[in-house]
Amino acid sequence: AQTVTQSQPEMSVQEAETVTLSCTYDTSESDYYLFWYKQPPSRQMILVIRQEAYKQQNATENRFSVNFQKAAKSFSLKISDSQLGDAAMYFCAYRSYDGGGADGLTFGKGTHLIIQP
Amino acid sequence: GAGVSQTPSNKVTEKGKYVELRCDPISGHTALYWYRQSLGQGPEFLIYFQGTGAADDSGLPNDRFFAVRPEGSVSTLKIQRTERGDSAVYLCASSLLLRTDTQYFGPGTRLTVL
Numbered sequence: 001a002q003t004v005t006q007s008q009p010e011m012s013v014q015e016a017e018t019v020t021l022s023c024t025y026d027t028s029e030s031d032y033y034l035f036w037y038k039q040p041p042s043r044q045m046i047l048v049i050r051q052e053a054y055k056q057q058n059a060t061e062n063r064f065s066v067n068f069q070k071a072a073k074s075f076s077l078k079i080s081d082s083q084l085g086d087a088a089m090y091f092c093a094y095r096s097y098d099g100g101g102a103d104g105l106t107f108g109k110g111t112h113l114i115i116q117p
Numbered sequence: 118g119a120g121v122s123q124t125p126s127n128k129v130t131e132k133g134k135y136v137e138l139r140c141d142p143i144s145g146h147t148a149l150y151w152y153r154q155s156l157g158q159g160p161e162f163l164i165y166f167q168g169t170g171a172a173d174d175s176g177l178p179n180d181r182f183f184a185v186r187p188e189g190s191v192s193t194l195k196i197q198r199t200e201r202g203d204s205a206v207y208l209c210a211s212s213l214l215l216r217t218d219t220q221y222f223g224p225g226t227r228l229t230v231l
Binding site: 091104 | 227
């Protein structure tokens, strides 16, 4: 079974600064997807960014980018120019590519991101 | 179009009661997923549907939990003889295809069992 570990329960950053959230995972599969989801107090999980394991190029979405290190099984999220609206819980998630076993997402425990004005 | 919707937003019940939680996926999405999120934790997978059939229900914790999707659209998660440990936020997600597409989440139902 796959596991996802987020070792930072809470992170704090000054507005306009850059912050990096860590995520590591354990799997024996070679093809899979990795995701970062944001969950504000409204509870709605919002997709931030997605990475296919077979792609070497790191995904980017505006101010959000990832550092995907497949050999190290690491998938960190970098948020540039942090904004007050970025404050939320951030979850790293894994999903198998070929559907072997459960096709649901496996989530980490989350990192609470605080933005200091 | 509209996103995933879930009703009710909050549900308070007493231990031993039966509850139903509803999920309305994004129109046209064939895959539907249920997750449970306990306080301070990430969501845990419960079950997913491809069309009307449960493709994998390996995440359901026990036989008190059951889910249906009779017409391949709306799904209902049913919990019998609720226990205090069932208190959590129940999230629903849908995707266009089962394997390759991103899952889009609803706002969840917060279930409190007294």
